[in-house]
Amino acid sequence: MQKVRKIQRILAPLDGSSIAECILNYVRTIARGEDTEVHLLHVVQIPVVAFSDESSVTEYVESAIEADESWAKGYLELKSRELQAAGIKTRKIIIRGKAAETINDYATKNEIDLIIISSHGRSGFSKWALGSVTEKVAHTSTVPVLIIPPEYCKGALKERA
Numbered sequence: 718m719q720k721v722r723k724i725q726r727i728l729a730p731l732d733g734s735s736i737a738e739c740i741l742n743y744v745r746t747i748a749r750g751e752d753t754e755v756h757l758l759h760v761v762q763i764p765v766v767a768f769s770d771e772s773s774v775t776e777y778v779e780s781a782i783e784a785d786e787s788w789a790k791g792y793l794e795l796k797s798r799e800l801q802a803a804g805i806k807t808r809k810i811i812i813r814g815k816a817a818e819t820i821n822d823y824a825t826k827n828e829i830d831l832i833i834i835s836s837h838g839r840s841g842f843s844k845w846a847l848g849s850v851t852e853k854v855a856h857t858s859t860v861p862v863l864i865i866p867p868e869y870c871k872g873a874l875k876e877r878a
Contacts, residue, residue, distance in 0.1 A: 724748075727755045728829040728860075730820050730850075733792055739870030740833045741796065743863065745803050747831070754806040757796055758823060759789040760816045786811055817853030824860040832862045835870065 729744050731737050744755055764781045793809040800807050812819050824832055836851045855862045 722830060724751065724830045725753055726827065726829045726831075727753060728758060728820065728824050728827075728832045729755055730758045730760065730816070730832070730834050730854075731793070731796060732759070732816075733788075734837070736837055736867055736870050737835050738796070740835050740865050741800065743833055743865055745800065745805065747833070748800075748805045749803070754808060755800055756808045756810055756823070756827065756829065757793050757800075758810045758812065758820065759793055760819045761785045761789065761811060761813045762816060763813065782813065816850040817857065820850070820854050821858050821860075824858060829860050832858060832860055833865065834862060835865045836867065 724747060727744055727748060729740055731740075747753070748755055761782055764778055789811045790809075793811065797807040797809050810823065812823065814822075820832065820834070823829070832854065834851050834854060836849070851864055855864060
């Protein structure tokens with residue numbers, strides 16, 4: 718029989734959407750009463766732009782990145798306080814990169830025991846065209862991944878409305 722590892726570090730990737738946030742209900746349940754630290758991660762993705770003037774591209778991209786980082790700092794602080802009010806230790810992380818790769822790299826380098834992530838429920842062309850961060854994380858992660866589909870978030874979303 719395989720020994721089950723104690724969950725000491727949970728990674729909760731957040732993009733600011735209410736569907737992504739609904740994972741926090743599951744995080745609270747799993748981390749409650751444990752000596753668990755929750756890593757709240759926001760990935761700042763580099764925007765894809767097309768300008769003819771190279772200096773305009775650099776200026777635009779840096780401005781967009783700085784705005785996202787500034788927003789993410791306050792957002793993660795708020796979510797961190799909510800978890801800390803429930804007695805859960807947190808760490809706030811903002812990293813520039815591609816979402817799925819950054820999530821998996823962070824999980825591996827920081828010895829994360831469980832990634833809890835929502836699926837946004839895309840299907841058809843939009844899923845094919847945009848790809849699914851959750852799908853990429855699940856298929857390439859060396860860490861266990863708990864995926865919360867949108868239909869399990871509806872109750873949480875109604876409570877917030």
